[in-house]
Structures are given as C-alpha cells and as structure tokens.
Amino acid sequence: MLVSVRVKALVTGCAGFIGSHLTESLLEHGAEVLGVDCFNDNYGRSQKLRNLELAQDWDGFEFVPIDLARGALEDLVEDCDQIFHLAAEPGVRPSWGSRFELYVRNNVLATQHLLEAVKGSSGKRFVYASSSSVYGDAEQLPTAESAVPAPFSPYGLTKLSGEHLCRVYHANYGLDAVSLRYFTVFGPRQRPDMAFQILCAAVLADQTFEIYGDGEQTRDFTYVSDTVAATMAAGSAHGVSGRTFNIGGGSRISLNEAVAALGEIAGREPRVVRRPVQRGDVRDTGADIEAARTALHYRPSVSPIDGIASQWAWFVEHAGRQPVQ
Numbered sequence: 143m144l145v146s147v148r149v150k151a152l153v154t155g156c157a158g159f160i161g162s163h164l165t166e167s168l169l170e171h172g173a174e175v176l177g178v179d180c181f182n183d184n185y186g187r188s189q190k191l192r193n194l195e196l197a198q199d200w201d202g203f204e205f206v207p208i209d210l211a212r213g214a215l216e217d218l219v220e221d222c223d224q225i226f227h228l229a230a231e232p233g234v235r236p237s238w239g240s241r242f243e244l245y246v247r248n249n250v251l252a253t254q255h256l257l258e259a260v261k262g263s264s265g266k267r268f269v270y271a272s273s274s275s276v277y278g279d280a281e282q283l284p285t286a287e288s289a290v291p292a293p294f295s296p297y298g299l300t301k302l303s304g305e306h307l308c309r310v311y312h313a314n315y316g317l318d319a320v321s322l323r324y325f326t327v328f329g330p331r332q333r334p335d336m337a338f339q340i341l342c343a344a345v346l347a348d349q350t351f352e353i354y355g356d357g358e359q360t361r362d363f364t365y366v367s368d369t370v371a372a373t374m375a376a377g378s379a380h381g382v383s384g385r386t387f388n389i390g391g392g393s394r395i396s397l398n399e400a401v402a403a404l405g406e407i408a409g410r411e412p413r414v415v416r417r418p419v420q421r422g423d424v425r426d427t428g429a430d431i432e433a434a435r436t437a438l439h440y441r442p443s444v445s446p447i448d449g450i451a452s453q454w455a456w457f458v459e460h461a462g463r464q465p466v467q
C-alpha cells in the first residue's frame with residue numbers, strides 16, 4: 143500500500159513577492175507550510191499582507207511573524223522537511239549607503255541564524271534563494287555556474303555571502319543545502335521597486351517612466367511560476383546537495399524591447415525619459431540553465447512577452463489596491 147507522507151515546508155519571506163507564490167504552490171501540491179516574515183520596511187506592510195491573503199485560506203498554512211535576525215530558530219525548523227529561505231533585503235540600488243546595514247542583517251546574519259538552527263538535524267533540505275547579482279558584469283553570456291562570482295553591488299555581495307554560508311555549513315556539518323541563483327523575476331505581485339511594476343504604474347497613470355542608460359541593457363527575465371517550479375524541484379531533487387543552480391527564463395530581452403512590448407499590450411505608448419546609468423546596475427544578465435534542466439528537470443515555460451501581458455493584466459485588475467510609492 144502506498145502511504146503518502148505530507149511534506150512540511152518552512153518558507154521564509156512568505157509575505158514577499160516570490161515567497162507568497164511559492165507558499166501557495168506548495169499548499170496546492172499538498173504540503174503543510176509554516177510561513178515566516180517580519181514585514182521588513184522595503185515596501186508597504188499592506189501589500190505584503192495582501193500577498194498572504196490566498197495562503198491564509200488554507201488549513202495547512204500557519205504564519206509566524208518573526209524576524210530571523212533575532213533569537214534562536216530551532217523550534218521553527220524542528221518539524222520541517224524542506225526549508226525555503228527567501229527572506230532577504232532585496233534590490234540593487236538601495237544597497238548603497240546607510241541601508242547596507244540592513245542588507246548585512248537580513249541577508250547574512252538572518253541566513254546564518256537559520257543555518258545554525260538546522261545544522262544539527264538530518265533529513266532536512268535547505269534551499270537558499272540567491273541571485274544572478276552574484277555574477278556582476280559577467281564576462282560570458284549566457285553565464286554558467288562555474289563562472290567566478292564578482293558582485294557589482296553591495297546587494298550582490300551579501301547574496302554571495304549567503305551562498306558561501308550555505309557551502310560552509312554543507313562542508314562542515316553535511317547540511318543538505320542547495321542554492322538557486324534567480325534571474326530577474328517578474329509577474330503578478332512583483333515588488334513595487336522593480337522595473338516592470340513601475341512601468342505598469344506609469345503606463346496606467348499616463349506618467350513618465352525612467353530608463354537608466356540607453357535601455358539596451360538586457361535581462362534574463364524569469365516568470366514567477368517558473369521560478370517557483372524550480373524552487374519546489376530543488377526542495378526534493380536527489381543528488382543535488384551542496385550544488386548551485388542558475389534559474390533563468392531561457393532568453394534575454396532588452397529593457398527597450400520590454401517597454402515597447404508593454405506599450406503594444408496596453409495599447410498606449412509609454413512616456414519614457416532617459417536618466418544616467420545607476421551605480422550597481424550591470425549591463426546584461428543571461429543564465430546558462432543546462433545544470434537546472436538536467437538535475438531539476440527545470441523547463442521555463444513562460445516567454446517574456448506572455449509574462450509581461452500577464453503582469454499587466456494583473457496590475458490593471460488590482461490597480462486600485464497598489465501602494466503609492
């Protein structure tokens with residue numbers, strides 16, 4: 143007789159953009175989810191509470207509002223089989239200056255606390271949400287995981303520190319850790335500081351949209367459902383302990399192309415203004431996803447244009463509920 147064992151997952155950053163989608167998908171696939179978030183001030187608490195609305199309808203969901211950078215976390219991880227660590231201080235541009243302290247706190251210290259709590263236990267998979275920002279201005283595109291990381295921003299540096307912490311706990315304690323380098327994730331509920339969300343707001347309100355540089359910079363945009371599928375696969379895949387994977391969308395487009403596509407989808411010409419390139423922004427990103435294809439059976443399925451159309455449709459539907467930036 144087949145006995146199905148219910149997976150118990152911990153999702154940190156469950157009220158965030160990607161964490162809330164991951165939480166819902168885990169619940170839909172039959173897992174119990176313990177969600178953690180501290181409602182960090184990188185954007186509005188009200189938006190994060192709204193991100194949690196669908197998850198709250200599930201009996202299998204429990205929310206714990208704690209700050210991972212404080213206190214012991216052993217009780218939190220005790221009953222969990224899969225730990226998805228997405229909580230972080232995200233974003234390249236705010237990572238300069240005085241806010242860097244928060245990047246160290248929420249990206250390095252919080253990760254170390256969680257790893258300390260997990261290190262003595264066996265049978266727990268730890269999935270760390272890293273970033274393409276660890277590569278900096280990569281010398282080769284698409285970039286393979288074997289490229290030497292050289293972050294170009296304080297944010298990238300803290301995400302790489304988190305990866306190294308996972309590696310160190312894997313090497314010394316045998317911790318079953320996997321790191322995923324997400325490439326620019328987009329889709330419904332995207333963070334309000336991210337380009338597509340700002341673009342949707344500008345087009346809807348017929349306001350200007352600032353492009354930093356010539357707009358020919360390219361990104362390997364990854365639709366959020368693809369990111370979630372890869373993350374869930376990493377939670378249970380065999381033979382991947384200690385490894386790092388690129389999770390990209392499978393193709394690159396320029397910001398100018400994305401803006402033009404949204405203009406066509408929305409039926410309105412975006413009003414673009416040019417601004418100087420911002421410190422920390424890299425020119426291009428591109429993921430070599432061969433390793434994830436093989437080991438995680440990862441197959442990104444949403445094209446940038448289809449994804450932009452979905453994000454626009456969602457944005458228009460929820461426009462009255464968007465926070466003011």
Ligand SMILES: NC(=O)c1ccc[n+]([C@@H]2O[C@H](COP(=O)([O-])OP(=O)(O)OC[C@H]3O[C@@H](n4cnc5c(N)ncnc54)[C@H](O)[C@@H]3O)[C@@H](O)[C@H]2O)c1
Nearest residue numbers: 155158159160179180181182209210229230273324326327
């Ligand atoms: N969005 C992207 O394009 C992208 C790209 C690469 C990597 N990532 C990584 O993916 C993860 C999720 O990113 P996101 O865009 O969903 O960001 P997000 O800000 O929407 O979500 C992160 C959540 O973590 C929470 N948090 C922060 N510090 C915490 C702490 N100390 N204790 C508890 N909760 C805390 C925040 O309140 C927030 O809700 C992050 O680790 C980020 O670095 C995101």
